[in-house]
Amino acid sequence: QVQLVESGGGLVQAGGSLRLSCAVSGLTFGRYGMGWFRQAPGKEREFVASIPWSGRTIYYADSVKGRFTISRDNAKSTVYLQQNSLKPEDTAVYYCAARGGLVGRLPENAAGYDYWGQGTQVTVSS
DSSP states (O other), X not given: OOEEEXXXXXXXXXXXXXXXXXXXXXXXXXXXXXXXXXXXXXXXXXXXXXXXXXXXXXXXXXXXXXXXXXXXXXXXXXXXXXXXXXXXXXXXXXEEEEEESOOSSOOSSGGGOSEEOOOEEEEEEO
C-alpha cells in the first residue's frame, strides 16, 4: 500500500519559516519524481515545486521562487519543502505527490501525478 504522509505545517507569522516533510512508503522512492502542490480555500490546487528522482532539474512556481526550496533524501524516502519569508498568501493546505515512469520535467498539473498525501495546513498570519 502506497502512503505519502506530510508533516511540519502550522501557524506562523509573516516572514517566518516552516519545513514540510513528506514520508513515502510502499513504492520504490528513488524511481519517482516528487511534487508539492497547495490549495487555498475556494481555489484550485496549484503547483509549487517539483524534483525528479535524480534530484536535478528542480522547478518552482514563480510565486515561491527564491523563498521555497524542495529537496529529497532517497535513503529516507522523504521529500522536503523549506519555506522561508512566508507571506499570508502562502496560506493553504500543502500536498506532496509522486509520479513514476517519467524521465525529464515533471508535470505542473495535479492530474499528472500517481499518488497523493493527505495534506498539511500552513497558515501565515499578517
